[in-house]
Amino acid sequence: MRQFFDSAIIALGALWANKLRSILTLIGMIIGVSTIIAIVSLINGMNQYVAAEIQTLGATTFTVDREGIITSEEEWWESRKRKKLTVEDYQAIDEVCVGCERVAARSITRRSAKYGNKYIDDVYIMGSTPEFPLIVDFEIENGHYPTAADYQHRRRVAFVGYDVIDNLFPGILHIGKEIRIAGQKYTVIGNGVRRGSTLGQSKDNYIIIPLSTFEKQFGDRRSVDLFVKAHTYETMDETQDEVRMVMRARHKLKYDDEDDFSITTAADIQNLWDNFSSGAFLVMIGISSISLIVGGIVIMNIMLVSVTERTREVGIRKAIGARRMNIMWQFLAESLTLSIVGGAIGIITGFLIGMALSHMSGIPLGVEVWSIIAGILVAGGVGTVFGVYPAMKAARLDPIEALRYE
Amino acid sequence: MLIQTRELWKTYTMGTEKVHALRGVTIDITKGEYVAIMGPSGSGKSTLMNMIGCLDTPSSGSYTLNDRSVANMNDDELAMIRNREIGFVFQTFNLLPRATALHNVELPLIYNGTPSETRLDMAKRALEMVDLGDRMGHRPNQLSGGQRQRVAVARALVNNPSLILADEPTGNLDSKTGVEIMGLFDRLHKAGNTIILVTHEHDVAKYADRILHIHDGQVSRDEDVRNAA
Numbered sequence: 214m215r216q217f218f219d220s221a222i223i224a225l226g227a228l229w230a231n232k233l234r235s236i237l238t239l240i241g242m243i244i245g246v247s248t249i250i251a252i253v254s255l256i257n258g259m260n261q262y263v264a265a266e267i268q269t270l271g272a273t274t275f276t277v278d279r280e281g282i283i284t285s286e287e288e289w290w291e292s293r294k295r296k297k298l299t300v301e302d303y304q305a306i307d308e309v310c311v312g313c314e315r316v317a318a319r320s321i322t323r324r325s326a327k328y329g330n331k332y333i334d335d336v337y338i339m340g341s342t343p344e345f346p347l348i349v350d351f352e353i354e355n356g357h358y359p360t361a362a363d364y365q366h367r368r369r370v371a372f373v374g375y376d377v378i379d380n381l382f383p384g385i386l387h388i389g390k391e392i393r394i395a396g397q398k399y400t401v402i403g404n405g406v407r408r409g410s411t412l413g414q415s416k417d418n419y420i421i422i423p424l425s426t427f428e429k430q431f432g433d434r435r436s437v438d439l440f441v442k443a444h445t446y447e448t449m450d451e452t453q454d455e456v457r458m459v460m461r462a463r464h465k466l467k468y469d470d471e472d473d474f475s476i477t478t479a480a481d482i483q484n485l486w487d488n489f490s491s492g493a494f495l496v497m498i499g500i501s502s503i504s505l506i507v508g509g510i511v512i513m514n515i516m517l518v519s520v521t522e523r524t525r526e527v528g529i530r531k532a533i534g535a536r537r538m539n540i541m542w543q544f545l546a547e548s549l550t551l552s553i554v555g556g557a558i559g560i561i562t563g564f565l566i567g568m569a570l571s572h573m574s575g576i577p578l579g580v581e582v583w584s585i586i587a588g589i590l591v592a593g594g595v596g597t598v599f600g601v602y603p604a605m606k607a608a609r610l611d612p613i614e615a616l617r618y619e
Numbered sequence: 620m621l622i623q624t625r626e627l628w629k630t631y632t633m634g635t636e637k638v639h640a641l642r643g644v645t646i647d648i649t650k651g652e653y654v655a656i657m658g659p660s661g662s663g664k665s666t667l668m669n670m671i672g673c674l675d676t677p678s679s680g681s682y683t684l685n686d687r688s689v690a691n692m693n694d695d696e697l698a699m700i701r702n703r704e705i706g707f708v709f710q711t712f713n714l715l716p717r718a719t720a721l722h723n724v725e726l727p728l729i730y731n732g733t734p735s736e737t738r739l740d741m742a743k744r745a746l747e748m749v750d751l752g753d754r755m756g757h758r759p760n761q762l763s764g765g766q767r768q769r770v771a772v773a774r775a776l777v778n779n780p781s782l783i784l785a786d787e788p789t790g791n792l793d794s795k796t797g798v799e800i801m802g803l804f805d806r807l808h809k810a811g812n813t814i815i816l817v818t819h820e821h822d823v824a825k826y827a828d829r830i831l832h833i834h835d836g837q838v839s840r841d842e843d844v845r846n847a848a
């Protein structure tokens with residue numbers, strides 16, 4: 214142990230004495246480990262985000278919309294040709310669907326809102342049917358959602374998110390006040406609890422109004438999104454089939470035509486993300502293993518030089534009774550120290566890179582303790598594996614020849 | 620008998636040529652003796668010394684140290700013998716340049732697993748014995764040649780070995796310092812240590828009680844000089 218610390222301290226001293234050379238020596242290590250840390254942290258951050266999104270949607274809920282999850286430009290152009298979904302589609306499903314516990318439609322646009330001389334730009338205005346806030350949970354803090362009567366009579370009432378309160382009503386009571394959305398007056402009837410933000414985007418930046426009112430003010434050109442909640446998780450598939458049949462009938466599709474609308478469940482989002490993240494993991498493993506192997510080879514070379522430079526020292530140690538294992542450990546401790554220092558720098562660099570990327574992309578940073586441990590272990594492992602050969606070479610030196618070495 | 624060699628041969632092969640560094644050396648050395656090995660350069664003194672010191676094994680012949688046969692031991696067994704039974708003093712000191720005097724002296728104890736407090740005590744005592752109690756924290760390059768050699772002697776002593784081997788210990792020192800070091804060996808001998816010394820200088824050899832003259836890898840004369848000086 215003492216010997217290990219001695220060697221580690223000698224190694225650290227040598228590293229410090231040649232800072233530039235050390236950084237170059239360790240660069241492979243640093244890249245390898247920092248890749249692991251940065252990517253694991255970002256993927257983990259995304260995992261948290263996706264998990265949160267899926268939780269909002271819920272395991273028994275699915276959406277029907279025109280586009281679905283778009284992963285290419287072609288898909289986007291294709292989706293543009295499809296029939297838009299309408300309030301009538303919503304009504305048809307709501308009427309006949311046995312497996313549906315709740316059905317809702319929502320149309321969305323971004324507009325500014327105003328109260329007195331106070332402004333908020335680019336709020337998501339969601340025109341929705343009465344059940345929408347119940348399916349996609351917008352927990353009430355004050356007041357209530359737009360009611361069926363509000364929907365029927367196209368009342369101009371608004372259920373607002375916290376960004377609206379923060380911007381338009383700082384320190385002022387807001388229930389009952391009149392705001393203007395794109396010029397039209399709306400009465401505030403309630404607000405949701407604060408939901409925070411993910412991926413750098415606020416989840417409080419919304420105003421929910423009746424869909425009927427929405428279409429009166431903004432027109433009915435938009436395709437609406439449908440939200441369906443099945444009774445139980447077990448009946449999800451049946452319920453999706455039911456909805457699919459209704460939509461296919463309404464779009465007059467023949468039995469071998471493909472759906473011209475898209476049904477998306479939480480599981481679909483999860484799968485899509487899982488595919489992407491396992492791809493990213495593979496890339497990470499590729500980059501980091503190449504860098505680590507390069508880093509290991511560089512360390513091996515440095516250690517071979519160190520063994521040669523210290524041949525005489527090895528001779529002295531052997532002459533006074535060091536066994537092969539003692540010499541072996543001494544040099545292994547050195548390469549281990551080198552690689553762990555590289556690993557530690559890599560961990561710090563990885564976090565800095567992760568933080569920078571997270572800042573730019575809005576992806577939260579999910580620091581994983583296991584990735585730090587993995588980083589250290591991988592670095593130490595590389596140091597050990599690539600340190601074995603030089604250390605063995607030193608351990609096997611003949612004491613007389615080593616003592617004679619100049 | 621401390622040392623018993625029988626017909627020791629050491630043959631080096633250089634390409635196709637065979638060099639016989641030792642050609643049948645048979646000697647007996649008892650505990651407490653002070654022996655000088657003398658001979659011209661290339662006569663095989665160092666080779667014999669390395670053999671006795673278990674740094675090397677003979678090509679043929681037998682060697683028993685403290686009644687243990689050494690000739691067929693492996694690397695690690697030899698290392699253990701060197702650590703416990705033998706203290707080396709070299710012509711070029713052979714100290715670790717980056718380590719303090721104290722750490723240099725402590726080193727043999729590290730390799731036999733002596734606990735650290737005992738180790739420090741023993742190392743300090745050995746340094747005091749060579750009058751370097753006030754230089755323990757110095758590195759070799761902060762010490763004079765004579766002081767370095769005394770650190771080396773302390774290192775050789777620290778383990779209470781059966782045998783102290785010195786290969787031309789005064790070869791790199793001026794004559795005054797050389798006399799100092801020889802005085803130190805005298806003291807160690809009087810304290811009961813067995814000492815074997817390699818030299819080609821008669822002035823140095825005369826400190827010993829017995830001189831083994833080596834020529835061409837063979838003992839040419841075994842001279843008792845106890846009462847000569």
Ligand SMILES: Nc1ncnc2c1ncn2[C@@H]1O[C@H](COP(=O)(O)OP(=O)(O)O)[C@@H](O)[C@H]1O
Pocket residue numbers: 631632633638639640658659660661662663664665666667
């Ligand atoms: N490793 C070796 N390889 C080949 N020849 C050697 C080796 N070591 C010593 N010799 C030869 O053995 C002979 C004795 O050498 P050595 O014991 O060093 O002599 P001394 O110490 O008496 O000057 C010399 O001829 C030397 O050249």
Ligand SMILES: [Mg+2]
Pocket residue numbers: 664665666
């Ligand atoms: Mg010699």
